[in-house]
Amino acid sequence: MRTVRLYTENDLAAGLSLALPSAQAHYLSNVLRLKEGAPVILFNGRDGEWQSKIVSLRRNQAAVTLEHLIRPQETDPDLWLLFAPVKRARIDFIAAKATELGVSAIAPVFTDNTAVSRVNEERLYANAIEAAEQCGRLSVPVVQPVATLTERIRSWPASRHILLCDETGGGTPIVEALSGLPLNLPWAILCGPEGGFSPQELDLLVENPIVRRVGLGPRILRADTAVLAALACWQAVLGDWRG
């Protein structure tokens, strides 16, 4: 069994002892049934990954001591995911999979055809933490507050390129659109709702020179499938899957 990895907001350094929040104590003691002396791994998104040891453990109380650095902090690709929220199980899924696929920020955006009217950002963040712990990341993506797509685009940072996933068939094939571009630039992947973007939204987007409009083949992908597919292609062509 792999050693359990836990995300913490605390600073991490050799010799430190930390009390863990009760939810993590419960998980170690009642779910994983670990004992005092068992190894755990901690990371906080800043100080790398630390081999640690449980020094006390009761039902809802746990303390760990940090032993040594296993991996120094790494720089993640600067990749945001903007997506139209979908219903409960699928939005959890998107947060988890986007984390596995290495995004630095998760940003739900309401679009003209979005059917969902509320987003639980805390729940998205909890899914992202769990996925980060499992996939070996040294960071957890930021969950940005939900906003409308129009608001987001009006205050968009000029240097951040947008990969617009367009189901209308008007886009360039994704690998063709990304090949040969400079590396290490900030990007955002933007995926729409199952009804697609409205003509007004598409007009607003495509007139912007930092937007690359791409297609994901001839079949109609579910919103969550399109998110995963676009993230995988971006990582494979421009991101940290290049080896």
Place this chain on the structure above:
Amino acid sequence: MRTVRLYTENDLAAGLSLALPSAQAHYLSNVLRLKEGAPVILFNGRDGEWQSKIVSLRRNQAAVTLEHLIRPQETDPDLWLLFAPVKRARIDFIAAKATELGVSAIAPVFTDNTAVSRVNEERLYANAIEAAEQCGRLSVPVVQPVATLTERIRSWPASRHILLCDETGGGTPIVEALSGLPLNLPWAILCGPEGGFSPQELDLLVENPIVRRVGLGPRILRADTAVLAALACWQAVLGDWRG
């Protein structure tokens, strides 16, 4: 609302009338609450896509008449998915997503580290049908009977290339591995279980010259994430996302 699409095993031709199975009649009448005269679209994987009309509809009985061909049958990429089965919700998910991502066959394979001991092939096929209806495909992938990986590899067709998704870090980055290869060849994508392939399995696979061993980045992907990511990259580089 998009017109409902239904898969059928019947032959399709202009003017034909068909009785639908009771499950489809139930879906049209009780779930979608359609009425006689409503349009439906039929496809069977051989005869293209047909605009049709409901001519009689009761609770569990429905008949349709075919009007005209909308799209002639297309040739799908010849892409198999071989994957180590995972638990219930995630295996349903793999069958549906692989269908959206255009595979021609879904083949569960038991590997040395596979934790699941039974596969419901009918259930996989039902998920594939539903996904094919929704994503606009003109075909439904075949679900191959479950077998062990070793059995599959021992009787492997010599002309079918294998993309081996290898979590050990020994693979070539996926886009590098696929770029510049000839198009329109038969392929299979092979994804292992969450424990990875055993050393014996890797030895058996990598000695075979038709196997390309690829990596999917530095994070540890869940089995279902790896399947989707590899399928998306394959379609984008060698498949029908090339435009």
